[in-house]
Amino acid sequence: MTKTTNYSRIIAGTMTWGDWGKQLSEQRIEQLIHHCLEQYISTFDHADIYGDYTNEEQFGKAFATSDINREDIQLISKCGIQFDVKSRSNNIKHYAYSKDYIIWSAERSLKALRTEYLDMFLLHRPSPLMHPSEIAEAIAKLKKEGKIRQFGVSNFNPSQIALIETVMPIEGNQLEFSLTSNNVMGDGSLDDCIINKRLAMSWSPLGSYFKEDSLKTKRIKKVLKSLCNKYNATEDQLLLSWVLKHPAEVCPVVGTATPDRLAMAMKALEIEMELQDWFLLLEASNGYEVA
Ligand SMILES: NC(=O)c1ccc[n+]([C@@H]2O[C@H](COP(=O)([O-])OP(=O)(O)OC[C@H]3O[C@@H](n4cnc5c(N)ncnc54)[C@H](OP(=O)(O)O)[C@@H]3O)[C@@H](O)[C@H]2O)c1
Secondary structure, rough: OOOOOOOOOOOOOOOOOOOOOOOOOOHHHHHHHHHHHHHHEEEOOOOOOOHHHHHHHHHHHHHHHHHHHHHHHHHEEOOEEEEEOOOOOOOOEOOOOOOHHHHHHHHHHHHOOOOOEEEEEOOOOOOOOOOOOHHHHHHHHHOOOOOOOEEEEEEOOHHHHHHHHOOOOEEEEEEEEEOOOOHHHHHHHHHHHHHOEEEEEEEOOOOOOOOOHHHHHHHHHHHHHHHHHHHHHOOOHHHHHHHHOOOOOOOOOOOOOHHHHHHHHHHHHOOOOHHHHHHHHHHHHHOOOOO
């Protein structure tokens, strides 16, 4: 498999642009899309569920009124999580991967985003009940009709990927990966992306650093503050630089909706973190030195 490289190395995550966070107006969303493109952030990460199934529609409306060429951006979206919300007749949160549901969900995302195709379409989370052949039929149809260009997964471990790959190739995996949440370095998930040339994306690349005041984040903060001076960089830039140093060439999916922070994120690509500083931060996160 050849890794496709038209995705921007920093991906803009849209999860909190709408009802799950900043509640941006369509005008502000349009401005933010333009701002991202000015920073060379051209890839936007969506999921059907964001904003309780409302974000894609808002983004789509904003994009439609912009004068941006569809080929100048890349859209990623996901399907499979079924929430117990008013707009759906579910009794319980669950995962759905029948052929009809996958196709229906992809077509719904296309309509909401006002686009003819998704650059990459992901299964959001692995389900214990997923049938590889049924998934493959849906994906093959969507690809044949030009509705999705690439197919990937999210939060799948190598064994779950191998299961799906008995019937069809997987081109990307979006994983939780940050300094504070780095299990995917050890469970084979990032190795699998390197070996099989899959696009590796990391969600929540800043981890719990700005979200929690724990012993772990306190330890990291102490080290990070001194490195900020050394690299003339901000804490979020160094946290991204730590993720970027991994050989899987991970694309961080950054969640900020703050224009200045998006610009800062892109500048993190210019930081070359020294080997021992990378391990200093790993030690601070783990709370012990490597064996
Ligand atoms: N595949 C999956 O299962 C999955 C799961 C979760 C998320 N995602 C994707 O990943 C994206 C990113 O997730 P995330 O939002 O958790 O990512 P993140 O980039 O790790 O965190 C972003 C959050 O940190 C805040 N922040 C950033 N810099 C800060 C600073 N210097 N000081 C204080 N706060 C700061 C932001 O606030 P402001 O917005 O106020 O700047 C924002 O709330 C989502 O948008 C979504 O696309 C995927």
